[in-house]
Amino acid sequence: MLKRNIKLFKIFGIEVGLNWSWFLIFILVIFSLSTQVFPGWYPQFSLITNLILGFITAIFFFASVLTHELSHSVVANLSGISIRKINLFMFGGVAQMSKPPQTAVQEFLMAIAGPLASYVLSIFFGIFWIGLRLTNFKFLPVIAFFGYLSLINLSLGTFNLLPGFPLDGGRILRSILWYLTEDLLSSTRITSILGQIIGYGMAAFGFMSIFIYQLQSFGGLWFVVLGLFLQNLAKTSYKQEIMRSSLETIFVRDVMRRDVQTINPDITLNDLVKNWFMIYGYKIFPVLENGKIIGTISTEDVKLIPKDRWLTTTVMEALKPIKESQLINLESKVMDALHKMNGNQLDYLLIVEQNRLLGLIHIDDIMRYVKLKRDFKI
Known part of the structure; x- marks a missing residue:
């Protein structure tokens, strides 16, 4: 292709x-x-x-x-x-x-x-x-x-x-x-x-x-x-x-998802694909250990590992560490979040404080919020 x-x-x-x-x-x-x-x-x-x-x-x-x-x-x-x-x-x-x-x-x-x-x-x-x-x-x-x-x-x-x-x-x-x-x-x-x-x-x-x-x-x-x-x-x-x-006057805290589906680092990639990616349909999950975020795992990360190793490879071995480009402050404006997504070619950002995941903001959440504001004329 x-x-x-x-x-x-x-x-x-x-x-x-x-x-x-x-x-x-x-x-x-x-x-x-x-x-x-x-x-x-x-x-x-x-x-x-x-x-x-x-x-x-x-x-x-x-x-x-x-x-x-x-x-x-x-x-x-x-x-x-x-x-x-x-x-x-x-x-x-x-x-x-x-x-x-x-x-x-x-x-x-x-x-x-x-x-x-x-x-x-x-x-x-x-x-x-x-x-x-x-x-x-x-x-x-x-x-x-x-x-x-x-x-x-x-x-x-x-x-x-x-x-x-x-x-x-x-x-x-x-x-x-x-x-x-x-x-x-x-x-x-x-x-x-x-x-x-x-x-x-x-x-x-x-x-x-x-x-x-x-x-x-x-x-x-x-x-x-x-x-x-x-x-x-x-x-x-x-x-x-x-x-x-x-x-312009809307903040990340007003739009973000607080109930975020997370992954345990000890599960295998095979389990991750069958019971998480295939069921929830997301392309990326935050990975938490003892309540603290240690990285993210995406479909692209999994595809880098040969399929015959999925049964023996854990999420911990394949995850990617969190980068500053993936983070946004709770009190940041939504427009700042959009600019950061656009500048880094991402469709989501994580809200993290002291290594604890507070939530996630996705481009779909923002578009949905805009549509609701338009529908209700507020």
């Missing part, structure tokens, strides 16, 4: 990966460059030249997209918001933030960094493009390469400055409104509406382009898909902000 994301490398302490959907857009970009863009610019290019040029240019285009995303992440890390991962997918890049911007200034600086990086790249490639043309450089594919990258980075920076959330321009506008009004929810609502309008506008423009060009316009189809994606993302982002606002 294909993995959802492929790890590539680390840069500035940030892990960069590819989502499977990236390969689809990579192929489509090569196709568009090789059959539409470069043949339109230079009809004398052969098919092989266009394909090679399209492939190389597509790689540098996505490197430019990554640079755009990295600029956001570097500024975030410098301002105290940890970014551990960036995954490229068919619509761009998504960063895994430990928490959202805490101030309007933080958000402004993070948001504006991306378009600025794109404009710097546009100028960089543009200098080479103009220089080669002025010196009458004869190898046209190189001129086409620099010209396209200058143009596409200019377009990328400008598009992202459109004032609709969650585009960079929408985040910049939201940060300004947030600073002026001190009302993040209202600022998000305004910029989310603008984002939805922009998304619908892009989709409408794409449909018209397809109609005019009689279904031969890849660009038109892309505008439709990207516009609808943007509209949905803008709407979803506002809903998430509503949820964040509703949880």
Whole structure:
């Protein structure tokens, strides 16, 4: 089975990966460059030249997209918001933030960094493009390469400055409104509406382009898909902000599970699988000895042990010690718990005091709490 994301490398302490959907857009970009863009610019290019040029240019285009995303992440890390991962997918890049911007200034600086990086790249490639043309450089594919990258980075920076959330321009506008009004929810609502309008506008423009060009316009189809994606993302982002606002005054103690099913370290893995994992359906259990927590045991931990050893291997031998990343304070806010889960790719946190387990908070508990608040309108 294909993995959802492929790890590539680390840069500035940030892990960069590819989502499977990236390969689809990579192929489509090569196709568009090789059959539409470069043949339109230079009809004398052969098919092989266009394909090679399209492939190389597509790689540098996505490197430019990554640079755009990295600029956001570097500024975030410098301002105290940890970014551990960036995954490229068919619509761009998504960063895994430990928490959202805490101030309007933080958000402004993070948001504006991306378009600025794109404009710097546009100028960089543009200098080479103009220089080669002025010196009458004869190898046209190189001129086409620099010209396209200058143009596409200019377009990328400008598009992202459109004032609709969650585009960079929408985040910049939201940060300004947030600073002026001190009302993040209202600022998000305004910029989310603008984002939805922009998304619908892009989709409408794409449909018209397809109609005019009689279904031969890849660009038109892309505008439709990207516009609808943007509209949905803008709407979803506002809903998430509503949820964040509703949880702002809720503490872990209000939502956590106090009656947590725990495991004795002396039972075998075979017993654990048959009488605990298979019956309760949980993926992880806290392990207690003499009333004190000594670790956790998960389905992944069990799968690391060969099945023929399950009858003789105890939970004590397979458990994992508790990490700080798994813990949250009883008096912490639920939003802090969510940020910590998200930053560490967990769906639960443990509440422990003096090695004694007080409870557990799970993402499902939080979602259930939000739904009940919405149902009862409280």
